[in-house]
Amino acid sequence: MDSLITLCSSLATFFLCFSLPILTASSPILTHSIIPNFTATNIQYVETSGAFLVSPNGTFRASFNDLESMSSGFYFSVIHVASNTIIWSANRNLPISYSATVKLTIHGLSITDFSNKVAWSTPSFNSQVAALQLLETGNLVLVDAQNVSLWQTFDYPTDTLVIGQRLYVGKSLAGAVGNNNLSVDDYRLTVTSEDLVLQWKGQTYWTLSMESKAFKNSNMPVSFLEMSRTGLFLFGDDGSEVVFQVFLEPSDTKIARLGYEGFFSISSFIGNNWLQEFVKPVDICQRPFTCGKLGFCTNQNPTCICPTGFRNDAQNNDACVPIEDTISLPSSCNESGNAGEFNSSTVYLELQTGMDYFANHFNQPEKHVMNLSLCQDVCSQNCSCLGIFHENSSGACYLLEYNLGSFMPITYGEEGPLGYIKAFSTVSVVPDEYKKRSFPLSSLVVIITFSGFFLLTTMVVMTIIWLRKRRSNRMNFGSLNSSSTADLEMTIPGLPVRFGYEELVAATENFKNEIGSGGFGTVYKGIIGDKTVVAVKKITSLGVRGKMEFCNEIASIGNIHHINLVKLRGFCIHGRQCFLVYAYMNRGSLEKILFENESHDPVLEWQKRYEIALGMARGLAYLHSGCQNTIIHCDIKPENILLHDDFQVKISDFGLAKLLSHENSKLLLTTLSGTRGYLAPEWLTSHGITDKTDVYSYGMVLLELVRGRRNCLFQSSGTESDDSEGNGTSFSSSSCELGMVYFPLFALEMHKKKRYTELADPRLEGLVRIEEVETLVRVALSCLHIVPTLRPSMTNVVAMLEGRLPVGEPRVEALEFLRLYGGKTSETSRFLTRIG
Template identity: 70%
Template structure:
């Protein structure tokens, strides 16, 4: 029997059980195979289940969980407790005649009009099977049983044992017990803690719970629950940072309820019993008593001077509002704060002992200020409904427009006092009768004259300003500092003034780096924190509001593998970004410089940290962020070589059009994906290519492109070496060498020779294979960064590089040598000229 027939026989024999099983009627046990199409009405005997786990613990169903509504959902259900642990279309229910479609392209839900309501994302390989694991995880696998998608990566409001909630992921509560759509409460994992929030405002942290034990200050990577505890795990996957001990049980279900309480229940015989709740006191939940309601001893009342707004106790308002003598702030309009700058604004003082949840989880916006200044800050902000002010320290807290409930707390005596902003309502009838008619005539005449003068002035200004369009630098000069202070954008970090940064950097004395986005200086701010100050060199056609909006996006991103933005500064036409300082410098300095050789375990940690940071940017942020400039210079390291990615978000911050970005980023040659030089669109897979190139350099310990003269015998080095003007310049291009060694399975020959064999062979092979998969010439063949993380962590098998998609590397290597030979005999040659020729040759590929 020839080899082809033998392999075909083995494959058929292996698939025989699955092929025969797929012909049975639903529900299927553990797996179903494409094509598969069904609706709720498809099933017999009123059964809505189409898939069950191996031991029958979980089932996948098209079900109607609420008897009062004809709304159907694709759900995974814990059978014994009838608890929904995951729903695909929680925000878009379907009718009884809608259908579930499973093909080799993935899973989708189709409504009555043949419109896709929900579907799995674009996958890297054709799907071979849909499986429901005994853990409750619904997964799609390819023909090699490699996971392509899993429901555990898309949590709703529930966690089960073994399911990890990574940094950047969150649970979102339902609207109510009869509406599974996303509500106002979230539970998120950050690099420091697990936090619970209501409309973006924190009201509980796991580390502050009375049952929690904090074991370490290490950065958090994910939260997980097992049979005995709930814990936050550090980036190494071993260190438990925070832990809550639970009653031992093999079945636990954790859920963020629609009322804002996170509960963990155990299975006891056939019932679920409570094990842990956070927060225990429901008065600490922000909206327990509605807007401005007062919660005391689990009872809702209105604060003194306030009355119920509606009969259903949906919050409180001041009695004057009911009497229509005053009004409370409404939502911001396009005109901003105009309506709030008037003499009718005043503040209603709340009774002593009233506390608010935000005061325990946020810092005051100002310290050491008088009550009147605190109130002025609120008056200038249309989204501010009130303040809390502490006389003893002058601390000023501004409340968010999404105002929740207050709590009556005897311990709050001596704490900050609350004030609610309000406006006087002046009677229109009173205005009409009290205003003299003669004065009205004079005002009308003066108003007409003023309008004529104004129109003339505006026409003159328009004629003077009529000129060719370009970068509007006046946008940066015409706005005063006071106007910038009024900019209120959620997530906007601290604003430094120019004097602070000049003092911190000793007038920008110590330069520690530079690049396409700007120059970086080391500084020390007033609290003795060392920072890195980046002076932005080009802002394109940006105004202050646009700059602040993009800065807010960057500032709101927090991940253990991303450099934290501490603040910003706008001074005239110059902008600065203030980052946390990374004292070990860049990977470029440590890997290619004169530092001691970077040991292999640290290199692997760096590879994993880089992947986690990029995965968060691509799939953990909303909106998604494409870095566009991944290179060793933008990989920074801290004391223990903890890796953090720098300059993320700057591509979008500084440039609006892709054409501008392309021109600028050609300066970082060697890491740009081929699609930069074609008409193809830039996607997150562009970052994947750059990551793969950096990964190869991490394995080899040197640049992918080495320049040396023919007289340089050692064959190593990190830059050009020219022994004589008549030497022939040689280019050593590492990626095609890695490809050749992969074909020969000789991975150890690719490792940094300075390590003298002190490497883990299986990890070298893994990094090389992952790197080659990342640099496939076709973007869709590259893995996502989430899958790269899973491969490096061992949760997914390592992909096999496709040789035909990597042959361009050998072609490119040949072009580089051809380009280098053009410089033979030139005594004034420099590396930049070589790189320029490299870029020219790449455009022909």
């Protein structure tokens, strides 16, 4: 038997040898497979641009490459022929000379320089090498006589992945130093058991899970990353279940690359050009080293500056260093502490407000409750700590360790943690006898008197300036009368119809027929001159703004047209009163249909509910991504979801949040709190409001559509709220009031048990589509994730409801806050303050 195997092996090698063309220096013939013993030099294959292997269809070649700009440095690479793009390199850290040699022996593949020194080689194998093959996928493979793979480039990626190539957990793509220098730099794209992450010197600055285009389908641990012609996928341990997926336009040739500047991109080769489909992070200031060490990226094209108190150091790669020569930054960390730390004292240089650091968004704080002094002490005792960010309101202390990159503008509101850079001062300690020396009494009296006079004068001047500015603002807004507004119609394009005040008084019978009210004002029904029924909103919480700014906002709102948005017909300004005139929706609001329906009226059928959910999603998706500028609604609730004719959805009050002053935005917050359940958690923290705030509110409305009741008015009963599986869950512990169950929490528990039938409105008597109930519940829960970046975008919500994308899997751990959030408002506020 052994002799038979040996004979077959010999015959296979024999036929392989004779099936390949003979390679000679005088007349090189390209082939997709070569056998030992083979030797090639750049000089030998100069006629084929250094190539001596091509894939069967000629898509890829293996060749010597000099990147066009390195006259004496060459790389042995696999290259996409049509675009001349390198997808893999052997000796990326050690360019070779023009006379270097590639050798294939039975022991493996190696590259030797002109001095016969090995610059690169494959590892040793248990079997002898029979052939080197370049497959049509771009994979360069060493096989033995049984055609078993011994080594392949797909297992040793550089900075690029191609279709079909897998990147397993623990493996990384390593960014290059530059376009013309393939040496490994500090950026990594790494697959973990939970995510795909971008890191700079070990510090995370982007994750796939934070992207709205990434859908999570499973909680299974990740095994590997693979790209197909239609998307990017993270697969589970079994190799078949998709954990994360990003859908892309179909293309037969794609590359995923970690660029030398730290961005991750996916491109398709179309029409002899690479078309970039996906690039992250988009904001260049979110890349860790855009402006070098301690540089501040200002998001203006971008512009790089040094923070206040720092200057550029041309001798140190233009890094920012302290202006004071007596202050120095820590150098390398050694066993005895930071070098240069001795004979000096530790100081902390405060950064100006509005600065943020990329790692703060991905690292847990050292401590959640800690004052600034203690936070600095923790850093001082840590040799690797180079600075801190401290949030005064929460006491969170973030350490900046090992390496410092660039700073970026703060991204979540005007307030945030303040940064402090650790440094050492070489100024000698002040002698005790100098500390005891005092000023003469007469000098002290003069100083105190002068200081008091100066302070008093400054206060008087500032008070006068403030009063004048306040009076000017009032006069400015007071000038918003009809005649001045008429002048603006000539200069501001897109303004809707301007109604006269008397016209609206007549239309509404002196504002007699009130049909609704909310955070932005009171709404009256009216009939204008052409017998058209309208809804007139009197804005009662308008901020103090100039007439030009107000009219610009009205023009912006008036130019927004979508089938699922209420149309703004016109406006009116009368003194300090402002009115907006909308098209009237004859079926009223979703709130009245769901919650105020009389017993003799028919219950809103399930199909209409699903169409309402989809219409809401389409309208919000347009506001978030279809307009020229993103519009955040800030007040999504059933009262603002209007219905027209055949229950067609029309979202109202969009764009009005911009018209609120800071003080009146607090009024809106109070109003929203009154209608319990629609506030996103970030409203109660220092984090800013984004389009994901609307996504949260949308999720709450979805659950009310499913149940047909307010989320916090669900009466508990023995059959629905009992814990049938004995897991200790007590729904009443999170109820809105005694005897009531918080429905979002109940929905979460039923989702865990896959008991979606129990969540549907009992008034429908089972006339529902269970698969659609499951879809709405899963989408709703995904929208309620406490971390905004985990919530899907409204564009993706539309795709999920339309069936174009699979419905995402809610993250249970990001929904556990509902146990507290369904309780009293004060408890909720304390909870969110702790986690914020």
